[in-house]
Amino acid sequence: MIEIRNLTKSYRVQNGRHCVFKDISLSLPDGANIGIIGPNGAGKSTFLRLLGGIDHPDSGEIRSSKSFSWPLGLKGGFINHMTGRQNCRVICNLYGLPPRAIKGKLGEIKELSGIGDYFEEPVKYYSSGMGGRLGFALSMAFDFDYFLIDEITSVGDAHFKRIAKEALESKARQSRVIMVSHSVSDLRKFCDMAILMRDGELTVFDSLDQAVDEYLGTVVSEMPSASEVSLDDSIQELGLETITLPTSVSTPLAQITEGLETLRHRLTDTVNPPEIDESEFHHALGQAYATLGDTKSARRHFSLSSQVDPHFLKPLLKLAKIAASDGDAKSLEQALTAAETLHPENADVLTLRIERLLATGQAADALEYCQRGLTQHPKRHAFWHFRARACQALNQPGEALAATIEALRLAPNNQKYLRTLGMLYAEAGEFASAQMAYEKIRLLKHQNPPKPPPEPSLEGVAKTINKLLSETSRSNA
Amino acid sequence: MEAFETKIHRQSAWQIQRSVVFGIFIRELENRFGRYALGYLWAPLEPLVYVIVLSLVRGRFAAGDIGGISPVVFFASGVLGYIFFRQIPITSLSCVESNQGLFNYQRVKPADIFVARFILESLIILFVAVLLFPLLLGVGQDFTINDPLRLFAVLATFLVFVAGLGLTCTALGPLWIEAKKVLPLLIRPMFFISGIFFPLVSVPVALRSYLTWNPVLHALELTRDAAFVGYNLAPEVSFSFLFWCAVISFAFGLSVYRLLRIKIVTSGTIR
The missing domain is CATH 3.40.50.300 (P-loop containing nucleotide triphosphate hydrolases)
Structure with a gap:
């Protein structure tokens, strides 16, 4: 007793x-x-x-x-x-x-x-x-x-x-x-x-x-009760989701490209070198290129930025992200290792590492990193969701479910998490619960219809370019 | 040997206390000597150096005895007493800090660590004394034991006095970080006023009242008087003063520890 x-x-x-x-x-x-x-x-x-x-x-x-x-x-x-x-x-x-x-x-x-x-x-x-x-x-x-x-x-x-x-x-x-x-x-x-x-x-x-x-x-109980909609319908509806690519190049875009060219010339001007924080500059430029979809140039500027200031974390993260979406494992590993030496406990660094481990099927290691992420950043629901994915890969559905629920406690309206929840429930044969999860996604979609995929935010890029242009011209004058 | 009681809840309080102090004693022993190449040989080195330096200095200026006994024997007894008095409070300050991992085990309390360290330090001094004094006899520094029973009583009282200081330091160490800086500053001057290299009889009578508030001086003088035949004990030295100092110090140490015993383990713990 x-x-x-x-x-x-x-x-x-x-x-x-x-x-x-x-x-x-x-x-x-x-x-x-x-x-x-x-x-x-x-x-x-x-x-x-x-x-x-x-x-x-x-x-x-x-x-x-x-x-x-x-x-x-x-x-x-x-x-x-x-x-x-x-x-x-x-x-x-x-x-x-x-x-x-x-x-x-x-x-x-x-x-x-x-x-x-x-x-x-x-x-x-x-x-x-x-x-x-x-x-x-x-x-x-x-x-x-x-x-x-x-x-x-x-x-x-x-x-x-x-x-x-x-x-x-x-x-x-x-x-x-x-x-x-x-x-x-x-x-x-x-x-x-x-x-x-x-x-x-x-x-x-x-x-x-x-x-x-x-x-x-x-x-x-925070989810709406199950209605007459069948599970198959819900799943089909979810399956129809596709990603639409950004729309074609428009005139302002061409102007921006021209502006970028001018900038490049000014930068390579060895007679009157502009006085700027090179690292920040390349980072901003890289970001502009990335927004425009020119990953090659973006990568070049990000790596220049981190070469100038090896302690600058942001360009490394950007490089890793680009490499990840390009499927360039070698560059990803390079950038990520460098970022890890700088800030091993940084949430973004850990996120990238876990994503990489999950992508390569090293679920057990991913789980270790999730644990680290959660000790350092207990409020980051993404780590719970990663944990769920890792557990799922390790064939531990019970734990995966518990982790997903924890993620949903922190972010109750996250559709990605709800989808994982539904899938886990469905795999466990608990179709009623699965249905509730999908039902909630449907409801959320209804309340906030999916936004059209974002155009490259041209205004933002234009602003960046203009700022960079004015900075370089000022120092030249 | 009695059988080990694997049922943890059937172990008696005495069994638990004994195992804990023994366990920590072994750990402290390894911690203290295990890492050094010559291990246990370092312990007698410090007192030996003190005694040799003091004897050489003294030899240049004067000859003959100090306070009725051989100078080397005089210095040796003083230095050992001082080192013991210094070691206990200073090592006690870090009792909690250096064993933080062990408070994960319910039966380990800061006092156990203090007791283990106290025993270890006492044994080291005893070991050095047992090594040093026959060596002095061997090299012709003669002395005769005066009154073993009285020697035992004086040493026991001194031990209790120092134990009180040690307990206080055990409790204050984790709560007052600056103690690590302050305590050595307080203790070092004691080397010069505790009769380590001079007997109280050689101090002018008018000045003696300034020195006799110091219980360590009483302890060293009384020890020499009880240990060595022919020692000139100053009339100001009093056993009852040392005794009451020991009682007060020990009672103070116990009370401070009792009051702070939970705080010192849980301070700095989050969740």
Whole structure:
């Protein structure tokens, strides 16, 4: 029995305090595996930390005669400069394993974690997944009554997941799990009952499915109810979408091209070189060409721009984007690698990298990058959608669904996400839900009819050119 | 050896405490010496250098004993006492910071790390003393042990006094970053006023009252008196002063730690 009485927990934030739980009381029965679901920031991890006794409530108490593991999360709880083996030895000592038993245990831990020779390397060189796996393998050396699992199953590959499940099952006689996961399919594998955590409220459900229904229901209920339109009709309607190409070249365009030519001549004028920020200039020029559809010239100016100022991220991103749409893998890789050295955590850089990985079928790596993207930019729904695509490619429909739902929570009217949602539901055989998703897309299309494909914004380009022209002429005069 | 209790909730508080302190002790030991080529040999080096330099300087200006005992023995006892007094608070400041990863485990508390470090530092000093004094006997620096029981009592009191300072530093270290800069500034002058290279009897009586507020001076003087036959103890030195300083310091350390024990682990943690 776990008794929680009048629990209040808040954190100091920049302006005042953020209250996670306010006066929560509930009790959890013995012998159940408990899943915790809820949106990001609802306090799931905090709850596990409180249970694990490594964080303290502001007031109230948690009572239980059971032992809890430390929260098994992505961050392993290791000392960074020590190797995996040294860390594990220290923690075996902490938990009173006699020294003569430790050597054998360390072998088992290495085996179970599946990190191989990294076991002998300092923990600081581990990827986030490896730390989590090692922490999990280590915890299996002890008989806790409850294992507190915080998202580690989401990073492991299928192989590790299977091993983890076996390890937990071998302990099923004396141990239970309390786990947090975005992956409904993982929760389904392990848990009997669930806590739904939302807006500071904790609701206990006797079955996981009830909780999941309740949680997903809030997303689905925002969609219009299914009408008499059949699923096939909706899909057909969506399939008809085509991309129309920009319309033909018009007169202002010709003027702009002429202006560009003039600019080029002035720039190559070695007698009176214009005084300008070359890097910015080439970037602007490249953008003008890109808008006009002249990717060749655009590429040349973008690469000039980044040659002049190698620390300028924008032209590299542009180069990568152009290369991606041209299908030029080599240039894309070059530009992307350069951008990554500059700003490895930049959202656009990560986006391009994930797109590339997904395009080349490296879904597992893409998933790692999504995780990084989400830790750095938790509000970017695109990363959730990428995650969904990666999970789908890895044949994990449950996780893909959960990720899509998370993306839709952040961007409820995104048709692309809704389409993925519908497709995932349809694949899972849940046609009613799929239909609802497609229905919502139809409704959205009806409310905001698709805009005609944008013409190259000639005014913008003309403005850029004029500005550049005036700048160069001023410095020449 | 008793069987390992794999059922974590059946381990007794004493078992837990012992395993934790042992585990951290081993980690601290590796951390302190594991990275250096000559490992444990570095520990006696610093006191040896101090003692040699002090003895050489003294040898140039004067001969004969200091306060009734051989100068080298005098310096050795003073230097070891000073190093212990200096090490504990300074190493305690970083107890929490350098073991941040370990607070992921419920049973590890900052006090455990302090206790492990305290034991380690004490053992290092003890190890150096056990190495150094027979060596001095061997090279003809004679001394005779005076009163082992009293020596034990004085050292125990000094240990408690320093432990109080250490606990205070354990609690303040993570909350007050500047402590790392300030503390060495406070401790360094103690080298010159704690009777490390002079006995209190050699100080003019009029000046002694300025020095006797310093408990470290009392501790070193009392230690020498209890350890070595023939030491000239100044009448101003008082065991009860050291004793009350120890009581106050320890009580203060415990209270500060108790008040801040949750804050020091959770400070800086987000979610």
